[in-house]
Amino acid sequence: MPLRPLQPNQLMLKILKYSFYDLIRSRWSYVYFLFYLLLGFVLLFLNNDVSKAIITLMNVIIILVPLISTIFGIMYFYNSKEFTELLLAQPVKRSSIFLGQYLGVAGSLTLSLVLGLGIPFVLYGLFKSDAIFDFTLLLVTGAFLTLIFTVLSFNIALSNENKIKGFGYAVLLWLFLAVIYDGLFLMSLIIFKEYPLDGFSLGATMFNPIDLSRTLILLKLDISALLGYTGAVFKKFFGTDQGFFVSMFMLVLWTVLPIWRLIYISKKKDF
Amino acid sequence: MIRYQSLLNFTFLLFFTVHLWAKPIVVCESCKVKSISEGIERAIDFDTLIVKKGTYKEYNIIINKPLTLIGEGYPKIDGEDKGEIIRIVSDNVTVDGFFIINVGTSYTTDYAAIRVVKSENFLIQNIVLEKLFFGIYLEKSNHGKVYHNKIIGDAKDEYNSGNGIQLWYSHHVEVSKNIIQGARDGIYLEFSDDIEIHDNKSTDNLRYGLHFMFSDDDVYTNNVFENNGAGVAVMFSKRIVMKGNTFRKNWGTAAFGMLLKEINDAEIIENTFEENTVGIHIEGSNRITYKGNNFIKNGWGIKVLGACYTNRFSGNNFLYNSFDISYDSKLNDNVFDGNYWSDYTGYDLDNNGIGDVPYRPVKLFSYIVNKTPEAIVLLRSLFMDIIDFSEKVSPVFTPDNLLDINPLMTQVQ
Structure with a gap:
């Protein structure tokens, strides 16, 4: 009996599954998972206070998650290059190959993050605490950051054949978005402080996914400080639900646009 | 013996008259005395007025002698936005248990639901105020107590709203267990020394929950100030x-x-x-x-x-x-x-x-x-x-x- 050809979607799922299990077999997912598990337990053990642990966790999430996702993504892409080329020789849609791989990596990273942090917090009585919403938001932004930085690193890898160069760009990307961007941002705020800057400063936040996630979390943790500033744009952004929805929308955009580019480039690229 | 009898007679007479004095004046819609102002007019010093449940459309009620006004079942005094409702100008006045509504708003006069002017030893308690301009206004009045009142305002703008409880040049007053919300300032003190403010709850006011100006040696304890426009000053x-x-x-x-x-x-x-x-x-x-x-x-x-x-x-x-x-x-x-x-x-x-x-x-x-x-x-x-x-x-x-x-x-x- 002839084998029935697989539909493109099924193919993508198959590749996704393959990448996912590949990562689990290589134990990196476990290491990542255990790291977060340990971090969660240590934080709660040392503080014994969910709200303080969440503040520390926020710092970890907006710095470490992008770094790990970037490095992981780029390493995986270069490592599985031979397998990718083998798949490219088959009658398989290119978008299925790259999307499948991407979703496999990003999915396993997200799963490690959510489970690793979720388990200790649940064990320490998160459901009884009123911090549950803050924590959920933290995990959602963490998941978004994983998705965004993995796809950004895939994009870099796809555009750079040279591994060293690609790796360098990826680390630079993280460094730029995590630290340098904010430094430039602050400098421009100080230089142009004679001008009304609230629109600009919110706009600048939108162009950096790390700042964007930080803003989302600030909306929950530091709203009392944010409302201290006089400015109609700020007040509208932070004082109503607008800030939350705009930031969420921008995060989705930050995920979707690089994925679209990944598919677009992979279709045109001559391997 | 005769002397004894006359003394007995005198005592009896005294007892009887005291009893007569102490008989409270009852105000209600079907009574002989139908309005609070009329009741105050008929009363003599240290009388008690009992106001039964009902609606009294009165304003500018002036209490000019030491009286005790007690509302039974929260009688409603409706000022119909015409001006001030109760003004106390005598020492030793107690006002207890009324529901006062619709104080007039003015841009030139600070109309209050209850205003105490240059009087001592007053007690204002168990009053419920709604739709007010100023609530309880103490003016140069000392040694009194404002206890367990509920003031619910609906202030929208600072320029046409008043304060919940205001003390002006009043000393040695105790303000306790009041609930104040939706006024301009919940409690406002100006030039008022030795005031005790405790166990009040001042929330959702337009400007300050509590506002102090030029008032020395005051104590405030165990109050709650929440969600006020600008907190406490x-x-x-x-x-x-x-x-x-x-x-x-x-x-x-x-x-x-x-x-x-x-x-x-x-x-x-x-x-x-x-x-x-x-x-x-x-x-x-x-x-x-x-x-x-x-x-x-x-x-x-x-x-x-x-x-x-x-x-x-x-x-x-x-x-x-x-x-x-x-x-x-x-x-x-x-x-x-x-x-x-x-x-x-x-x-x-x-x-x-x-x-x-x-x-x-x-x-x-x-x-x-x-x-x-x-x-x-x-x-x-x-x-x-x-x-x-x-x-x-x-x-x-x-x-x-x-x-x-x-x-x-x-x-x-």
Whole structure:
């Protein structure tokens, strides 16, 4: 009996599954998972206070998650290059190959993050605490950051054949978005402080996914400080639900646009 | 014997007349006395008026003799927005148990639901006020008590609304267990000394929950101030004691839990400041003791502006504030000693409960935000943490002697 050809979607799922299990077999997912598990337990053990642990966790999430996702993504892409080329020789849609791989990596990273942090917090009585919403938001932004930085690193890898160069760009990307961007941002705020800057400063936040996630979390943790500033744009952004929805929308955009580019480039690229 | 009898007669007569005097005047819709004003007119000194349940459409009721007015089943006095409702101009007046509604609004006269003018020993209790302009207004009246009233306003704009309870040149008054909401200022004091304000709940007022001006030696304890336009303002007063009060959720650009302006020699003890934009905003206030207060999740725990000297902060808890202390000058003459700071990262090797490394409560970032307010969006970013760290190691912009040498390792209970 002839084998029935697989539909493109099924193919993508198959590749996704393959990448996912590949990562689990290589134990990196476990290491990542255990790291977060340990971090969660240590934080709660040392503080014994969910709200303080969440503040520390926020710092970890907006710095470490992008770094790990970037490095992981780029390493995986270069490592599985031979397998990718083998798949490219088959009658398989290119978008299925790259999307499948991407979703496999990003999915396993997200799963490690959510489970690793979720388990200790649940064990320490998160459901009884009123911090549950803050924590959920933290995990959602963490998941978004994983998705965004993995796809950004895939994009870099796809555009750079040279591994060293690609790796360098990826680390630079993280460094730029995590630290340098904010430094430039602050400098421009100080230089142009004679001008009304609230629109600009919110706009600048939108162009950096790390700042964007930080803003989302600030909306929950530091709203009392944010409302201290006089400015109609700020007040509208932070004082109503607008800030939350705009930031969420921008995060989705930050995920979707690089994925679209990944598919677009992979279709045109001559391997 | 005859003498005895006459004495007996006299006593009997006296007893009888006293009994006659003490017979209360009853006011109700179907009684002989149909209005409160009429009742007051008929009454003689130290009489009791009992007002039965019903609606009385009256205003400008003037109580000009020592009387006790008691409402039974909360009789409603409807002022129909025509002006002032009750004015007390005599000593020893008690007003108890009325529901007063529709005080007239005016741009030239401060109409009040109950106004006490130049009178002593008054007692105003169990009053419910709605749709008011000014609520209870004490004017040059001393030694009285405002107890257990409920004032529900619907103030929209500052210019055409009044205060819930206002004291003006009134001394030795006790204001307790009142609930005030939706007025302009919940409780307002001007030139009023030796006032005791305790166990009140002042919420959702347009401007301040409690507002002090030029009032010395006052004590306020165990009050709750929540969600007021700008919190509580204490200005130009001496020797105020504030103890066990709660200031919560005062959010906004010019909002604070408490504003201290030109306050000297005060004591601020065991208060809780929670989720305010600024916990305490201090300007030009000296020799104040801050002890055992909790600053929880405020934007700024304490914001110090202008000249503030010899203040002492000890045994306070600073928990999860975005900024613990903000300071705008490089000079520091205030003492921070033995507080608990949730941001403290030091260690305690000798295990005596006191951290071995001093804590610097003023971050460089708070200095930057003072200069460039928009920079607040960079709160908690890695870049800010890095420059805060470098400032912590070698202070350049913040006062280098502003530190807590004995930071506590555990919270003050």
